[in-house]
Amino acid sequence: MFLHFIFCIFVQCDVKPQELKPNNIFLLAGQSNMAGRGGVYNDTKTNLLEWDGQVPPQCTSTPNILTLYLNQTWGIASEPLHKEIDNSKTCGVGPGMPFSNQILAKRPNFGVIGLVPCAVGGTKIEEWQKGTILYNQLVGRAKVARESTSGNIGALLWYQGESDCGEQDSMLYKGRLEKFFNDVRQDLQSPDLPIILVVISAGEGNFLRNVRDAQLNINLKNVVRVDAMGLTLLPDHLHLDTKSAVSIGQELADSFLNNFGQ
Numbered sequence: 001m002f003l004h005f006i007f008c009i010f011v012q013c014d015v016k017p018q019e020l021k022p023n024n025i026f027l028l029a030g031q032s033n034m035a036g037r038g039g040v041y042n043d044t045k046t047n048l049l050e051w052d053g054q055v056p057p058q059c060t061s062t063p064n065i066l067t068l069y070l071n072q073t074w075g076i077a078s079e080p081l082h083k084e085i086d087n088s089k090t091c092g093v094g095p096g097m098p099f100s101n102q103i104l105a106k107r108p109n110f111g112v113i114g115l116v117p118c119a120v121g122g123t124k125i126e127e128w129q130k131g132t133i134l135y136n137q138l139v140g141r142a143k144v145a146r147e148s149t150s151g152n153i154g155a156l157l158w159y160q161g162e163s164d165c166g167e168q169d170s171m172l173y174k175g176r177l178e179k180f181f182n183d184v185r186q187d188l189q190s191p192d193l194p195i196i197l198v199v200i201s202a203g204e205g206n207f208l209r210n211v212r213d214a215q216l217n218i219n220l221k222n223v224v225r226v227d228a229m230g231l232t233l234l235p236d237h238l239h240l241d242t243k244s245a246v247s248i249g250q251e252l253a254d255s256f257l258n259n260f261g262q
């Protein structure tokens with residue numbers, strides 16, 4: 001210990017990532033477009049989905065953007081941000097890193113951002129209702145994140161609904177989403193928790209319109225939205241490409257700063 005101290009007087013010792021703590025926590029939840037599929041392509045030789053490994057400058061890692069690993073320690077965040085959480089799928093670039101870089105670009109004194117990735121591809125809103133595995137994981141990780149820092153939770157970023165575009169599910173979507181938001185706020189004892197919702201632009205099923213209407217008509221305090229309509233998609237017509245993941249991430253950041261950034 002003493003020798004280590006002496007040593008560090010002469011050599012600037014690196015701070016270990018797991019000793020880093022964020023000031024501002026953001027919860028990222030939903031399905032594949034929050035997890036990130038930018039740059040994921042079908043390798044025709046292997047018939048497997050692969051990530052192209054391209055990280056645009058807006059998604060660069062910095063010591064001011066941390067992520068909560070599955071093992072509940074903090075480390076420097078990097079793409080693909082959801083690789084540990086959405087680990088049965090091939091993850092690529094998503095909105096989390098460009099969101100963070102945009103906030104830091106616009107507010108250099110914002111402090112260290114702590115991202116809490118929780119999104120899992122292909123999940124329906126029913127799988128996020130109170131008591132489910134995904135719900136418990138989200139609330140559990142949010143509490144760990146909050147307790148391990150002095151920081152509060154800046155916002156929940158929510159991008160989901162593509163799997164609820166069937167007739168029945170789309171009609172039940174608004175009620176299920178409102179209940180989910182209310183339950184999360186109650187269980188985090190954060191009744192005013194800011195929530196930024198992405199209004200989806202694509203879905204599996206013929207009732208995208210119903211899900212969009214539900215998302216546009218949620219009427220809860222401190223819920224604001226950004227619209228993904230018009231963003232470019234991968235050839236699967238479902239997932240945002242890298243450029244679009246960057247732009248929705250930046251829109252989420254602008255929305256956060258405009259609505260909740262004081």
Ligand SMILES: *[C@@H]1O[C@H](CO)[C@@H](O)[C@H](O)[C@H]1NC(C)=O
Nearest residue numbers: 041042043044046047048049
């Ligand atoms: C990749 O494309 C081939 C040919 O279109 C298809 O058969 C295969 O299921 C695709 N693989 C994935 C993982 O989507």
Ligand SMILES: *[C@@H]1O[C@H](CO)[C@@H](O)[C@H](O)[C@H]1NC(C)=O
Nearest residue numbers: 018069070071072073075084
């Ligand atoms: C936690 O997980 C991260 C990422 O996999 C790893 O780098 C780190 O060493 C782990 N830390 C502990 C204490 O297990």
